[in-house]
Amino acid sequence: MSDLKYTDATPDSDEREAVDYLVSDPPVRRESERWVISGLGRTRDTRHLLLPGLHQLQNVKGWISPGGLNYLAETLQIPAAEAYGVASFYDLFQLEEPEDGPLHHVCVDPVCANRGSGSYIEELRSEGHRVHESPCLGQCERPPASFVQMTGAENQDLTSTTSVDPQFFSGATSRLLRRFRTNAPTRLESYKEQGGYEALKSAIELGGTRVIEMLLDSGLTGRGGAAFPTGVKWQSVANHQSAPKYVVANADESEPGTFKDRMILENDPFALIEAMTIAGISTGCEKGWIYIRGEYTTAADRLARAIAQAYSAQLLGEAIAGSSASFDLEIRQGAGAYICGEETSLFNSIEGFRGEPRSKPPYPTDIGLFGQPTIVNNPETFLNVLEILNYGVDHYRSAGTPDSPGTKLFCLSGDIARPGLYEADFGITLRELLSNAGGVDGVLQTVLLGGAAGCFVSPQQLDVPLTFEDTKSHDLTLGSGAVMVFSTEVSVRDVLSRLAQFFRDESCGQCVPCRIGTVRQHEVLLQIGDSKADVENVALLEDIATVMTDASICGLGQTAASAVRSALTLGLLDESRP
């Protein structure tokens, strides 16, 4: 709702068609020449189509032209400046007319950088291709990772272009990965044959209260990084009487070194759909949203096909599985912004605003997506729900430790013999995990545990059990379960400055400590370069770290210094290393 005035730039017919196709019931409805229905309510109802609309425009023309943007914005009654503000937030949207041909996004984050992305980029460039140096693409098990953005055709990720099979391994207890090898991911029948939709049946029988009790008893905590008790989250949303309420799956997975959610979506999409449906009917949420990072083309595609089948089989929509409950599911694709994995920023992104985190409190369970009570969980968290319902709480707790029950997915990458996705009981040590993966490729220098927002682990710390409680007591974090292994061949300085650059590039820019702090941190690290960090620089880094950690709005800024701090503590910047 605003004064809407657009520049004279007009769309071409492709752009017009793309937008018209998307917006079937625009916010301004001309009932007759003398009667127009519009207003704030209608504008609010359609604003979430902005992000899909921008994807459409980007895809038809290879960029978002002023005419296309005007047309989309006017159709949705969004001010042009705001639509531009949103478009310019994302890496996958180009706002200047590019040269022809696909755009190759190639990962330059530490694992891929050490495993050939530099030469791959040179190769592509010498062949005349356009290349964008990308942050981690979530394909770390098969470096160098790339993603190809097309014009007028489907984008391509590695799963669709490479012959390298997905690598996943389970230890003694195969739980979350139980269907991975045998499942035909986009066939509902196949999923059902492997016990699919039994959990939903039980959930319907048990009723929401009992389901939530089981979650509380199971001790399940979130796998997205913050390890918040899942049952408490569901309970709190269930307690809200207000409607509508929402369930969101956070599959934005952009933490460097993390690729588990992509694997889940590519190999077991129905499991996520089933678990979200359970969440919906158990807590009274009428609609679910799955937010997938924009680069996960195959995952999004398989998920969309699975959702369509679930609808036809009445496992989504009205009267689910013969019950009186209804639940709808919609996919939203991100567009290249790590910060959109932060839950409130994800809400803003879905709603068609800039992906800037909101301040908490209020928490999503009270005021979440579209201002309504909302459950947000990571796909891995959702998969655990199926285990609990299918096999019971006692069985669930039979793996892991009392404070970290169950199993955990670890993403191993870097200098390791068999990179890939590993499922292990909580409590396994790093040493065991590395040896399960065939051992370090070379001499171990350090492991970056938990992603860019995680900490460096020294070879002396390999026996810390991987549980929430043990890592915490050692000032470490499991984070997203990323385990990036670096041999002595790797320059930790380069790794660090690349991590610092990652945060600098990915900061949303909203708050001063992070917007400027990430830049200053990167600058100081670059200045230190190969020389030993002097006292003043260390003090400055320490002060920068303090303000980012203490005063930033969200987890990005709050953890942007954690790897640097741990490197300083471990003395990784002390003597000159390779």
Next chain:
Amino acid sequence: MFGAGGGTSSYQEVEEADFVLLWGSNAREAHPIYFHHVLKGLKSGAKMHAVDPRRTASARFADAWLGINVGTDIALANAVAREIIAADLHDRKFIDHSTSGFEEFAAHVQTYTLEYASSVTGVPADAIQELAHSYANASMAQILWTLGITEHHNGVDNVLSLCNLALLTGHVGRWGSGLVPLRGQNNVQGGGDMGALPNKLPGFQDVTDNSARQRFSDAYGVELNPQPGLHLTLMFEAMATGTLKGLYVIGENPADSEADVSHTRKLLTDLELLVVQDIFLTRTAELADVVLPATVGWAESEGTVTSSERRVQRVRAAVEAPAGTRDDHTIIGEVAQLLGASWPADTPEALWDELRSLSPMHSGMSYERLEDNNGLQWPCPDLDHPGTPFLHGWLWEDDLGGKERAPFSLVNHEGPKEQLSDEFPIRLTTGRALDSYNTGVQSRGYPSPIRSGDQLEISHLDAASLNLAQGELVRVSSPRGSVEIEVDIKTDQAAGLAFTTFHFPELIDLNLLTNDEWDPKSGTAEFKAAAIRIDKLTSGERYV
């Protein structure tokens, strides 16, 4: 409205209302800061319906826009009333307790069916029905209007037809519900407050009220004329018949602003004496025998003004006035001296205190209190009174305190005086642009980057049938005159409707076209509805 000359509500109330009916007002451009309050209301969930021939900048914010034919407001209002009664949504308890004439009114609006109103107004019946239900069902509703309602030959009837709706639903006399006429010009309200009306003394006391008049006579030591004077339009009629021979104009520019302005100019020229007191040498001042240069009220002198929410506020001198100019009150005082009266050279505050002693509704408003409270809303009868945010609360008292119940008014649809014809087939209506003001005397002074000049906005359908291109210069004629103006083609304007602003009379003399048919009850002319013809200029003509 029921005996008080001001809007019933405070601006803040519209922020809390849950339904806003914007009728004949483009407040977004004409009253932008009032519209901020409306927007706050919409942001917190209020619904707004806009009734206006054009989908104005304000109407674009509305949940529903009803594109009514110019001058058919009463038909619409009566149909809304009929629908409210037919659907049993009226507030019977309020009606029985606080109003009179309901039965007659209900019978009177019987003929205004949705179908009939739809045929007259051009608005679909469903839209009218929805409006009626939304307004009646709201717990707090406001009706806002401006000149789109009043600048008609039957403007007062238009207003009464809206008041009927408030009485029908009890949407008046309570916080959040009310009737809000937005004042087009700074201190129009204050002028009325101060008795600058032909039939009123300061504080809206009637000149025919003997005891009120006596109070003034006692204070001033002279007898006052009990006959109401002439309002503006009657003055021009009196000039035409020669009974009015001298005119003292203070801060108005009728030689540009009156409808059918060429006629007005002739009348002004023919006067025996024309005195103009103004801050500029306006077109009117150019015609004057005597010009009295005044200071700028709001920036060069001290005093008070009253706003549309009846808030009396202080104005102050921020800069020194140029030599040779004087404050309005000083000039008037000196003229009085020269005429033989012994008016003391009082300060603005002393004059204000004199007013407070004579106008009960202003009594509690000392300068000190006005300054401490950012102004006070009348009535404010004594120094302990906090001012009155909304009027007519008495309608909701168990005991009406002997006041007469609020009457329904029986008014009928007449339509604009000037009918469309084959010769003049297009309806012209006028309004304001955001960055400009009236005849532009003040607003022309600053370099607004969004100023586009006066243009004739027409429907793309009419443009097509007349074979006109965007920006093309055309001749526009009404039975009274013609001007040349550029067209601005709109895709969302109704066919047969043309609109223009009137801010640049030195360039385009638009009031040559407008109709001076006027409302016998208010004296306001029918600016909003003239019949015109648009002619394409031949290429030769264009470059003359």
Next chain:
Amino acid sequence: MSELQPTEIAISINGTTVSVDAGTTILEAARSAGVEIPTLCWASNLTPVNACRLCVVEMEGSRNLVPACSRECEQGSIIHTESERVALNRKMILEFLDTTNDLSESTELQEFIVRYEADSSRYTEPSQMKDATKIEDDLFVRAYDRCVLCYKCVEACGDDAQFTFAISMAGRGFDTRVSTEFDTPLPESACVYCGNCVGVCPTNALQFKKEFDLRQAAQWEPERQKTTETICSYCGVGCTLELHTQDNEIYKVTSPADHSVTAGHLCVKGRFGWQYVQPPTRRPSSPDMSS
């Protein structure tokens, strides 16, 4: 409207117990107890965005510092507004801003820089916002090298007041800027020149052209300036104007934020329509008042 009975909440601020209504922010509570907390992005007439983080305070039991401007008081909270940790955080935020922007025309920030001993010399060749000043019309200029991205202008242009949305934050991270779509010049954008953005800008990044010209001409003389409150002469809404004058000439117009009619916001006429009382129209003193 159902009026909820306000419940009293007691918190401790720097050792003093303060009792406030539920829903009161820490900033409001502190002010009511006479404790000043510096702010930058907060304004009484805008929704808090809590982006600058200058107002952070220590709340016992909270891992991170909390923004006083937007955090509501919780029963029993123990707040420290000037602890060493708080001071270090403020110092860093000020150093960050000072190394990024030209803050010379923000007297308030200059005072904070001194108070918190911010030392920008610790940084070697820091990246800065070096945007060129945009002069696109005669009403105001935009000097984004002074812009601290406090969101105030965006909020005032948006749904905190004006609902025009001519400007938005665009880009991301350090490259974020206040911008129109595709950086379209303001006169071609949706801007309606209400100047409400200028009215709220804390750093003079947005500046009335008249003030800008005076400063450029080295004729900016704060001692010769005064402010007078009056009422706008245009429509009948009755907006309070603060006329800022230097030597008998108006150079800018604002409105008090705590005023019920305007909440500090004006329209283009009230904000800029004063030209006719200025030279050359009425001054220097000539009774030739040709309009």
